[in-house]
Amino acid sequence: MIADPIHAPAPPAESASAKGGGVEAIMRQIENLILGGDALPGERLNELALSRQLNVSRAPLREAVRRLEQMELLEIVPNRGVLVRQVSMRDALDLYDLRAALFRGAARLAARRALPESVAHLHRVNDRMRQAAVAEDFAGYYARNLDFHTALMAAGGNAPMAQGYDRAVKGLHLFRKRSLVHPAQLDLSLQEHDDLLAAIARHDAAAAGEAAERHIMLGRDRMLDTLDTGARP
Template sequence: MGSDSNHLADLSVVKSVSLTSALEKELERLILTGELEPGERINEIHLSNRFGTSRGPIREATRSLEAKGLVEVVRNRGVFVRRLSVEDAVEIYDVRAALFGQAGRLLAERMTDGLLGQLTRMVDEMDAVAERGSFDDYYPLNLSFHNLIVGSCGNRTLQAEYHRFVNKLHLFRARALVQGGGLAVSNREHRAMLEALASGDGDRAQMTHWRHVALAKRRLIAAVDGAASRID
């Protein structure tokens, strides 16, 4: 853990960034990587000792993280990394589906040959990886594919919002459950999205993109039910 405080020290050397902002970024990183786990309490004094700052900026940072939905601030008790229930995760998937669908629509209406080629190569590569059944290789490609779509839709507000929700899903500690349905199924949905994007049809793109996330939600629910049955 010692290297982490070095991380913050590097940031504060650049004096254009306030301590509060640097702390917020670092805390967010600790949360998203799982070093601070859901339900875990964020102790101001420990953190201030660890980072060599006073408690003020830490308090400011945690207020911001609360508004972003990554922590919960309980008066007189402390700040806790937010714990997501299955119900929470399902709700977040619905929001994410809506945003991703809208990103698909916006992108279909402004698609270029270059971008379409890039996206196509990514889907081809995911096909190859899926054949090998390698989730660890597939996941980052899948992430890049989604990020390129959202990042190219031309709406920064939508992009920022989408990523906030994707970040929040990091709190749902059930990544192994997300494999449900198989990689080939997931990439077939990517192909349908691609075709819709190529067609320039906004309605169709919105529907295929929305459906991809909605089906992922369903796979999650099925996996959770399956896991619960296995426990019983």
């Protein structure tokens, strides 16, 4: 990761009406607005305007908002309404610690039981990251980086662990949408992935766990460096 990039462009929002206005479809659309930067941290979401924008009725919209509050993407504030959650520096550092612990656990599990096709998929995604780096396609690099982490969590075979990791990643979107790109750090990020994949390939759970945790914490440090230097996403 470059300063631990955690953001990939959100896919276009599907029409919830095309899905029958289901709560899950509405949740995905609101998530896309938040993770894509169209609804910013601290911004108030107007229920009537949102229902018109998404072309959905108010009842399923309210249920979607309630669930997103439970996921800590939204918060309901008395006398203010529904707000996109704001994440403090302390919250962000806590989320990095959580990500590091979960990524370490998933890497250890992957080293023990990942199927050959799962490991091959990880290598393919990492290769796509390398191609994006060579082409200086930073948006593509971000997207493939997110794919790599998702694939690693899946390779661990622990669904609750993967869900917790996904929530931590989304929480960090609310802190800092994207860290400053440092092209010189791309090779370091890819080398960290290579070290992790090598440990998984030789079924060394301890080494895989250590490499995974180190990768997240180095990403955290790179993010802090961009803040110290006054960088902007």
